[in-house]
Amino acid sequence: MKANVFLTLLAITLVSLAGCNKKNNPAPDASTTFPQFVSLTADKDSIKVGGTDPAILTCMASGGNISYTWEVDLGDIFPLNEAGSQVRFSASECCLGEKYIKCTISNDKGSIMDTVMLYIFIP
Amino acid sequence: MGSMQSYSQCCAAGNPISADGSASGTGKKMLEVSLLYQHSYSSIYYEGQHRSDYTYIDYSYFDFSSLRLSYGITNRLKVRAEIGYFFSKAQYFDFGPGNNYDRRANGFGDLILGVQYNVYQNTPLEIDIFPSFDFTIPVGKFDQMNGPVVLPIDIQPSSGSFKYNAGLLLSKRFKAGKFATFLSGNIEFSQRINTERTNYKYGNLYNVSLYGSYTFLRNFTAALQVRTMIRDRASGSDKGKINATGGTYLFLTPQVRYTLLKYWSLGFLFEYPIYKYVNGTQLTNDYAFSFRFSRTINFNKKKPALFDL
Numbered sequence: 534m535k536a537n538v539f540l541t542l543l544a545i546t547l548v549s550l551a552g553c554n555k556k557n558n559p560a561p562d563a564s565t566t567f568p569q570f571v572s573l574t575a576d577k578d579s580i581k582v583g584g585t586d587p588a589i590l591t592c593m594a595s596g597g598n599i600s601y602t603w604e605v606d607l608g609d610i611f612p613l614n615e616a617g618s619q620v621r622f623s624a625s626e627c628c629l630g631e632k633y634i635k636c637t638i639s640n641d642k643g644s645i646m647d648t649v650m651l652y653i654f655i656p
Numbered sequence: 657m658g659s660m661q662s663y664s665q666c667c668a669a670g671n672p673i674s675a676d677g678s679a680s681g682t683g684k685k686m687l688e689v690s691l692l693y694q695h696s697y698s699s700i701y702y703e704g705q706h707r708s709d710y711t712y713i714d715y716s717y718f719d720f721s722s723l724r725l726s727y728g729i730t731n732r733l734k735v736r737a738e739i740g741y742f743f744s745k746a747q748y749f750d751f752g753p754g755n756n757y758d759r760r761a762n763g764f765g766d767l768i769l770g771v772q773y774n775v776y777q778n779t780p781l782e783i784d785i786f787p788s789f790d791f792t793i794p795v796g797k798f799d800q801m802n803g804p805v806v807l808p809i810d811i812q813p814s815s816g817s818f819k820y821n822a823g824l825l826l827s828k829r830f831k832a833g834k835f836a837t838f839l840s841g842n843i844e845f846s847q848r849i850n851t852e853r854t855n856y857k858y859g860n861l862y863n864v865s866l867y868g869s870y871t872f873l874r875n876f877t878a879a880l881q882v883r884t885m886i887r888d889r890a891s892g893s894d895k896g897k898i899n900a901t902g903g904t905y906l907f908l909t910p911q912v913r914y915t916l917l918k919y920w921s922l923g924f925l926f927e928y929p930i931y932k933y934v935n936g937t938q939l940t941n942d943y944a945f946s947f948r949f950s951r952t953i954n955f956n957k958k959k960p961a962l963f964d965l
Contacts, residue, residue, distance in 0.1 A: 629898075
């Protein structure tokens with residue numbers, strides 16, 4: 534009796550897990566291709582420390598259904614549009630010097646990253 | 657003493673300080689369970705030792721909680737573990753009209769495992785010496801995002817770094833414990849964070865604390881702690897020192913504790929920085945306060961009672 538209950542629970546668990554995996558790995562979208570950068574630009578190459586002289590970074594990408602991820606080790610990035618393709622970067626005094634802002638674009642075919650270098654200085 | 661991580665300055669993260677500066681008297685087979693809630697608020701920029709009119713982060717705050725278990729293996733040897741959780745960790749930026757931004761994170765912070773040993777005990781003079789060692793494991797979240805942006809290191813719930821903390825505490829009691837003084841010091845070294853995204857090392861941290869307490873009306877304890885904290889500059893990916901990190905702070909911490917039914921206690925403390933010296937210009941802490949609820953369970957008894965008188 535106990536063995537039957539155990540086997541039933543095991544079967545339910547395996548079926549559930551199989552369902553979860555299927556959910557997490559949807560079939561590839563035929564309308565998308567591997568993401569490619571069209572451009573990754575900043576409106577300036579150096580900024581003053583503080584919040585009044587930000588750089589605006591814009592990423593244009595092809596491949597369809599693109600999602601954007603931005604990161605930097607020190608400094609502050611804020612998204613400027615819903616898609617996340619344009620952000621604002623500024624930095625406080627703890628982040629002086631060269632900063633590399635990384636943008637990763639991804640879709641169901643994969644992901645690729647590129648960086649933009651900005652120089653932060655005290656005027 | 658408990659954990660000795662620090663938050664409130666630029667680029668520090670992980671569990672904040674949760675110790676009150678005293679030594680708890682957990683004996684053999686005694687388990688102390690403590691639940692802490694802490695709120696901290698920062699809005700004042702300092703340049704050196706003077707208040708600055710610089711503005712960048714308008715204000716920031718966190719609401720933190722931790723669960724700490726402390727168990728006496730022998731009457732002299734105590735082990736402890738603490739896990740931290742941030743209900744909210746937030747920063748607000750005001751860059752002028754139409755340029756206001758905020759970001760927040762939450763989740764588990766760090767796990768701290770520690771050991772404390774009563775290496776010297778003079779019962780007639782009521783003097784004790786306790787060396788201790790704590791090891792921080794960054795088990796919590798270190799990759800939280802604000803929409804499409806990975807949040808910076810200073811707002812992530814976890815410090816992201818393994819830390820090693822060595823401490824020494826001297827305890828002197830008077831009049832059978834009615835008055836107590838504690839002098840403690842500790843040094844914390846952080847391991848460099850070296851991940852694909854982050855290459856950063858927190859500055860070493862040095863704390864010295866003097867604590868005095870007085871027990872009155874049988875169940876109430878009032879205490880005052882004076883604590884000096886020195887943090888070295890952090891270093892970045894090029895291993896050079898980052899100028900606007902680290903500094904020296906002096907905190908005044910009045911606190912009160914109420915003990916109920918022998919094994920239950922409720923404590924409150926308020927931490928106020930009375931002196932600050934920062935390297936460069938940095939956002940500094942305005943104040944912090946915390947509540948701690950503790951229960952000691954005595955496993956020496958065969959049938960421990962829930963409300964033991």
